[in-house]
Amino acid sequence: MNLIITNTCNRACPYCFARSRVNLSDTQTGPTTQHISLDNYEKYLRFLESSKISLLKLLGGEPTLHPEFLEIVSRAHQRGFETLVFTNGLWPRGIQDAIRSVPTAEWKLKFLFNVNEPNLQTTAQLAHAKESMRIAGLQGSCGFNIYREEFDLQFIPDLIDETGLDRGLRLGLASPIVGTVNSFLDGKSFKAIGMRLVEQLSKLEKRNVLGSFDCGFPLCMFAEESLGKLVLNSRGFQSVCSYPIDVGTDLTAWPCFPLSDCENVRILNFQNEAELRAHYTSRLSGIRRMGIYEECLTCKFIERGQCCGGCVARTIKDWAAKGDADIIGKLGWTASRDA
Ligand code: SF4
Ligand code: SF4
Numbered sequence: 001m002n003l004i005i006t007n008t009c010n011r012a013c014p015y016c017f018a019r020s021r022v023n024l025s026d027t028q029t030g031p032t033t034q035h036i037s038l039d040n041y042e043k044y045l046r047f048l049e050s051s052k053i054s055l056l057k058l059l060g061g062e063p064t065l066h067p068e069f070l071e072i073v074s075r076a077h078q079r080g081f082e083t084l085v086f087t088n089g090l091w092p093r094g095i096q097d098a099i100r101s102v103p104t105a106e107w108k109l110k111f112l113f114n115v116n117e118p119n120l121q122t123t124a125q126l127a128h129a130k131e132s133m134r135i136a137g138l139q140g141s142c143g144f145n146i147y148r149e150e151f152d153l154q155f156i157p158d159l160i161d162e163t164g165l166d167r168g169l170r171l172g173l174a175s176p177i178v179g180t181v182n183s184f185l186d187g188k189s190f191k192a193i194g195m196r197l198v199e200q201l202s203k204l205e206k207r208n209v210l211g212s213f214d215c216g217f218p219l220c221m222f223a224e225e226s227l228g229k230l231v232l233n234s235r236g237f238q239s240v241c242s243y244p245i246d247v248g249t250d251l252t253a254w255p256c257f258p259l260s261d262c263e264n265v266r267i268l269n270f271q272n273e274a275e276l277r278a279h280y281t282s283r284l285s286g287i288r289r290m291g292i293y294e295e296c297l298t299c300k301f302i303e304r305g306q307c308c309g310g311c312v313a314r315t316i317k318d319w320a321a322k323g324d325a326d327i328i329g330k331l332g333w334t335a336s337r338d339a
Contacts, residue, residue, distance in 0.1 A: 089129030147174035258313030
């Protein structure tokens with residue numbers, strides 16, 4: 001589970017999967033600023049404790065923009081949680097100074113930096129993010145979202161060498177958001193992206209950087225003969241669509257950001273995470289079997305659980321594009337306004 005502690009962000013990535021819920025730096029009309037209250041935060045920590053979950057994952061927007069970010073991570077440490085912060089690295093200067101004096105390893109406080117290719121940010125932004133990465137050192141690692149065919153990962157080893165981050169790289173595929181416009185990849189380009197990715201990971205491995213895979217990668221985007229290379233040059237390949245469950249500042253949950261307008265429920269109506277997850281498993285099970293291509297319907301890999309069939313948000317978006325605009329209503333899911 002991920003907790004969104006603030007909906008404000010100081011960057012505006014074109015692929016942002018949180019776009020419908022977050023106030024990005026490029027919009028004047030996004031939702032109003034919301035930071036989680038310490039009262040709701042305490043309720044969430046108790047929910048994790050009742051669920052016997054010891055890893056707290058903090059998301060935004062940019063989590064370090066929460067005015068009480070330090071209090072939030074300090075409370076987590078005092079309660080015995082490990083904490084993982086998903087960040088863009090543009091930490092306020094006061095947070096950079098404060099985190100410098102936090103024993104992050106002892107606090108089990110880690111950071112996953114979402115990095116973009118250098119040309120997508122200004123020199124000043126890049127320098128600022130690098131400073132945060134240096135502060136995190138081995139407690140930090142980076143993640144990259146592929147949102148166009150001509151991506152290039154070869155700046156990453158230099159970034160790691162310069163800042164001292166861990167040598168892992170988490171890879172994501174930009175997903176469409178149901179009900180919102182963002183930049184995402186056409187399913188037709190997946191095979192070309194798969195080839196490029198295999199080639200890029202081989203180069204990264206030579207510099208001792210190993211990739212790992214986020215959700216939504218279809219198995220058939222990789223040629224059969226390149227799967228061995230993919231495994232050897234990464235920390236293992238997996239094709240999964242396992243809803244992380246995101247929780248908003250008001251403790252309303254949704255399966256994942258691309259499905260943030262689908263099946264919104266209040267977490268406090270459930271005893272623990274297992275009960276909440278069982279709810280999502282049963283409510284979303286039918287659509288999971290569909291897959292993003294027509295071939296998925298008869299594919300042995302989805303049948304045997306070797307492929308997730310790609311991102312469910314893409315399947316729904318495709319249906320809507322084919323004229324089934326009220327797909328959410330037909331699936332009988334709870335829209336956010338009804339939660
Ligand atoms: S629908 Fe599945 S693959 Fe797509 S973002 Fe959500 S969890 Fe990941
Ligand atoms: S289930 Fe669909 S996405 Fe997965 S390998 Fe089969 S055809 Fe490809």
